[in-house]
Amino acid sequence: MKKPIDEIFPNPPEDLDPHALIEERVPKHVAVIMDGNGRWAKKRLLNRLNGHKAGVEAVRELIRAANDVGVECLTIYSFSTENWKRPEEEVTGLMDLFAKTMLAEVDGLHEEHVVVCPMGDLSALPQDTQDAFMKAWEKTKDNDGMKLFVAVNYGSRKEICDAVNEIVMEAIEQHEETYTVPLVTEELLSKHLYVSGIPDPDLLIRTSGEMRLSNFLLWQIAYSEFYCTDTLWPDFDRYEFLRALLDYQSRNRRFGAVS
Template identity: 75%
Template structure:
């Protein structure tokens, strides 16, 4: 269900974009977003890449608000991958500082909107200030009952899968020592080792800037997700682009491998 009237969520729609076509009963429960194009946005304007990342904050803010208002229950944003450490040191340092400052600046507003903030990924490698900002956001919002915002930071799906396999092995060894029999490795057992163990798989994955890659993002979880790719660079992505993604999703016939 929508948490606000549609004409409040989408007050000035572009010509030809009908927000009334959005079906409240078919809004995806979980939307995951690969936010791409900050660097290209900056390059087009002869700015350094960090300026592009800063410009992308407003798109993050608007996407969170729009997702929550339209009834999305889980929103995952791909903020920093395990591969992003290969970027220039100045950019990485700037990003870590930006994460900390943005999270601290936004957490009160997210809390007022009843949004619960959590992270997925290995936070142990983050600078202390960045890690503490995410921890503070979790502590402040963990009892909220609205949309859950998952920030994927220092996240890589291959590493997550290895982590889940290692958890399976540990549990199998422990149970084998106790019973003398090794347990069957099931999907349910494996999924308990994922960062998203208590979160439904994404219904919709959005990727901006015209790229068509998964980029080591939620490889296990997106097995039956619908994908929506747009040429819009992330800093230019707004609530009407999000609406287009939702409408496109609702036009699909999701069969999950079945014949219909």
């Protein structure tokens, strides 16, 4: 870990012992479905966009904590391909929030050596939002720290379809006369996903008590450990993250083998 454990978790609840966290067993890749912003706002008689703004603070807290404990890759589900069905005012507000947040946070992330990697179909986003994500990528791409994958306009089924189509198109371009599509193996398809060459998530966290995958990383989480909490996303702080890590470390990961 880059920092002393007491500095990372300075005021733990009585039922949590940060020193129980084993550095060698910190998951290399953590993926998070951040759910509950709307319900958090509703409980406080606020509009949904206020909930999303509060959720940004939780994202900031998570990134710092994950980076500090030595997570190598962190993937956060920010906006799905299905989220376009939400009210236009909410979607517009989210896109503006994404752009402003990226521009405001990129310098701090850069100082922490974090690599910001947008993941999804950015072409459908407003130009200002696209530009903000690409600026973050360009500024941080050569960093050597934690990789932060921001899944935006992301859908796993589309990702898999895009990967297969890319394999087919490459085969057509390389074999114009004979047109031979190669045998599609797990390795070949993995190379054509939006992001390749990184470990699959060890741990998938979902907040707000929901028990579904919501079209997120369907290929990559084949053997991920799941951790679900009733905590709404804006209330998910570094100590809730610590609970998830400790729970993960209590698991016996067998990958299909006999225990």
